[in-house]
Amino acid sequence: MRDISIIIRYRKAVSYGHHVLLGALETLSADVSYEVRFATSAAAVVEEIKKALPTAHRVLVLWSFYSPDALEMAAELQRIRAEIDDPAVTHIAGGVHATAEPVQVLDAGWDIAAVGEGETTFLRLVAAGGEPAGIPGLVYRDEAGGLVRTGRAERRELDAYPAFSVRWRRFNPIEITRGCVYACRFCQTPFMFSAKFRHRSVENVKRHVEQMVAHGRRDVRFITPTSLSYGSGDENVNLEAVEELLAACKSVVGKQGRVFFGSFPSEVRPEHVSVRALRLIKRYCANDNLIIGAQSGSARVLEAAKRGHGVQEVRDAVRIGVQEGFRINVDMIFGMPGETPADAAASLALARELADLGARIHAHTFMPLPGTPWREATPGRVDPETLRAIGELTGRGALYGHWERQQRLAGQLADAARAYPRPGKSRTLLPLASDPEPGPSHGSGGTAPKR
Numbered sequence: 001m002r003d004i005s006i007i008i009r010y011r012k013a014v015s016y017g018h019h020v021l022l023g024a025l026e027t028l029s030a031d032v033s034y035e036v037r038f039a040t041s042a043a044a045v046v047e048e049i050k051k052a053l054p055t056a057h058r059v060l061v062l063w064s065f066y067s068p069d070a071l072e073m074a075a076e077l078q079r080i081r082a083e084i085d086d087p088a089v090t091h092i093a094g095g096v097h098a099t100a101e102p103v104q105v106l107d108a109g110w111d112i113a114a115v116g117e118g119e120t121t122f123l124r125l126v127a128a129g130g131e132p133a134g135i136p137g138l139v140y141r142d143e144a145g146g147l148v149r150t151g152r153a154e155r156r157e158l159d160a161y162p163a164f165s166v167r168w169r170r171f172n173p174i175e176i177t178r179g180c181v182y183a184c185r186f187c188q189t190p191f192m193f194s195a196k197f198r199h200r201s202v203e204n205v206k207r208h209v210e211q212m213v214a215h216g217r218r219d220v221r222f223i224t225p226t227s228l229s230y231g232s233g234d235e236n237v238n239l240e241a242v243e244e245l246l247a248a249c250k251s252v253v254g255k256q257g258r259v260f261f262g263s264f265p266s267e268v269r270p271e272h273v274s275v276r277a278l279r280l281i282k283r284y285c286a287n288d289n290l291i292i293g294a295q296s297g298s299a300r301v302l303e304a305a306k307r308g309h310g311v312q313e314v315r316d317a318v319r320i321g322v323q324e325g326f327r328i329n330v331d332m333i334f335g336m337p338g339e340t341p342a343d344a345a346a347s348l349a350l351a352r353e354l355a356d357l358g359a360r361i362h363a364h365t366f367m368p369l370p371g372t373p374w375r376e377a378t379p380g381r382v383d384p385e386t387l388r389a390i391g392e393l394t395g396r397g398a399l400y401g402h403w404e405r406q407q408r409l410a411g412q413l414a415d416a417a418r419a420y421p422r423p424g425k426s427r428t429l430l431p432l433a434s435d436p437e438p439g440p441s442h443g444s445g446g447t448a449p450k451r
């Protein structure tokens with residue numbers, strides 16, 4: 001009989017977060033016996049629990065999801081519990097939604113909400129045989145139903161833990177930077193990981209690339225809130241650090257390998273784009289496209305969102321990018337809080353102007369995300385004039401995105417925010433509706449899909 005069986009509720013949309021936990025697990029030094037199982041559906045979770053229960057004292061089921069997925073995941077958990085609800089099984093929710101809304105998560109049926117960065121918390125929980133008492137970074141209810149908060153999770157340097165799991169062959173883009181100094185008001189990243197940059201060292205990244213190559217992988221991508229912030233502690237660009245990073249990666253992957261920087265799954269801020277920066281990327285990297293975060297064509301809205309750049313920087317970045325031979329994708333969010341018809345018109349005008357330059361617009365609808373300063377803001381609506389323009393740009397192949405789905409999700413998030421008017425406090429108004437629909441965690445780039 002082993003101490004613990006760990007079941008990962010494995011979903012492609014959030015796989016990176018689980019890979020990071022598995023990577024951390026490889027560093028565990030505690031004397032505890034465990035196994036890891038993967039479940040890619042609700043039925044598979046039930047199946048794996050049934051297999052694990054006779055062989056382990058405790059079964060930990062790990063879940064991770066973004067705020068727009070929370071209702072769907074809660075419905076799935078209910079189905080699983082209806083089939084198998086054993087006291088030896090603990091369902092743990094981690095990730096950005098559990099961090100922002102731990103009480104919602106507990107009320108929705110999870111046993112424990114893991115709040116903040118998960119690696120150290122997870123290792124301590126495994127070392128303790130799955131017993132949460134006294135482990136920082138957890139919220140749960142005691143036997144009397146009282147809320148227990150164990151304090152802030154430990155934040156360590158990125159080099160402290162692997163960016164993926166070699167042992168379980170679960171690779172993903174390498175997280176080179178965590179946290180973000182910009183603190184845009186619609187974004188969950190600074191809230192989740194702090195408003196400071198922490199960078200993985202070049203040496204550590206290089207070791208990851210060597211491991212990838214040793215396992216037959218030749219494409220290297222990065223996770224970062226803002227690619228050209230690598231090596232910087234503030235808003236400035238440190239191209240020497242960026243070059244050191246890219247040169248090191250390229251030296252490992254060689255001619256057969258490819259390094260991607262400033263493209264999926266990350267992006268660049270417009271004011272960081274320069275001829276020198278883009279030539280550096282061309283020198284070492286294989287990407288023919290860049291993702292640039294613009295978000296709005298209204299200076300007033302950009303200011304209100306605390307984006308830290310203006311509209312002209314977006315125009316300049318797209319022009320430089322096109323001139324240097326990149327295909328440019330521009331992230332824009334429609335229906336931002338307080339957006340007037342004039343602001344919406346300015347965004348549309350910018351979208352058309354950038355499309356005429358050859359850019360493609362990646363359109364989002366504003367969603368009031370938990371943990372952000374705009375959690376309580378009115379959910380984004382796309383007005384009829386914007387809809388017409390979106391249709392026209394889509395028809396030209398100049399616009400894409402899940403903006404319609406996000407518009408529906410924005411309403412659900414607003415309902416949840418009204419039901420829990422103060423984050424972390426008990427529900428006072430509305431029940432959680434159940435209309436499952438997945439979606440991204442924030443309307444910009446940054447670390448959204450990664451954790």
Ligand code: SF4
Nearest residue numbers: 180183184187225446
């Ligand atoms: S939107 Fe991008 S730049 Fe702004 S806080 Fe989020 S990750 Fe940072």
